Amino acid sequence: MVVQIPRLLAVLDALDSPAAQELRGGLPRCDSTFGLGLAVFLSATAGGARGWLGPDGARALDALDGGALLDELDEALAPRHRRTSDGRAWRVLSVPVMDGPRARGLLCAIADGEGLQTGSAFVLQIHLGQVGAVQLVAAGEGRTLDVTLQTAGGLSSAILADMQESFASSLADAGLKGTLTVGPVAGAWLDFDGRLSADSVV
Incomplete structure (x- = not known):
């Protein structure tokens, strides 16, 4: 798209x-x-x-x-239906995002429910010019929201601290609890169509 x-x-x-x-x-x-x-x-x-x-x-x-x-x-x-290696079924949609003068693809995936014991999950993936591949995985159950952010490029300690503070503040404002985990994409990238990788444009 x-x-x-x-x-x-x-x-x-x-x-x-x-x-x-x-x-x-x-x-x-x-x-x-x-x-x-x-x-x-x-x-x-x-x-x-x-x-x-x-x-x-x-x-x-x-x-x-x-x-x-x-x-x-x-x-x-049109959304596509994909299954990841862990057995979960996902509804996947590609959305164009303007990143400066050009458009990039943002992959949005929502767990269809099959393969999930409880709660819900969604994934966002994009490849940005200055950051590289980024994958955000969020899983919620009840009043808990856990988010994992994987990046191909490293983030500065100042950015990481600001992200943790903003995340904690947002959860508190919403009356939720949860954790934000940030790390490299190696070994954690969810593949939805057999072609996506940490260095591919989504």
């Missing part, structure tokens, strides 16, 4: 530049707008590519190729 998004935006730029700029602004970004952008994108794409683009943009693209590009995007937006 990451490949299709820049292609679609380039085509839409030629047809309706303001609409293309508006779509770029709605994509998640690796900054303070990430959470809001991700929520907006996931909500908007519940209706597929046409739901994300809106009726005017969809009609403009439909007129070019009969909807072929939109069909490709709808297929890319």
Whole structure:
């Protein structure tokens, strides 16, 4: 899907530049707008590519190729079902994230429930230019939330301390308890499609 998004935006730029700029602004970004952008994108794409683009943009693209590009995007937006080596079943979705001038893929995986004794779990994976591969695994049960963050590149002690403080503060505000564990990706990377690795672009 990451490949299709820049292609679609380039085509839409030629047809309706303001609409293309508006779509770029709605994509998640690796900054303070990430959470809001991700929520907006996931909500908007519940209706597929046409739901994300809106009726005017969809009609403009439909007129070019009969909807072929939109069909490709709808297929890319559709969640996949994968099973990891530990036997858990996951619902996996790839989301484009604007990281500077280019789009990268954020893999979102939610445990389908099968193979989990209790609670729930989700995984986020992305490959960032300055940090490298990043995988976040969160598991919750009752009022407990445990998070493991794996990174290909090292993080400074100041960043680690700030992360631990922010995590503890956020849990306290929500009335939860839990732990944040940070470490290298070696030996811990969850593989969802047989191709992803710590040095691959998700």
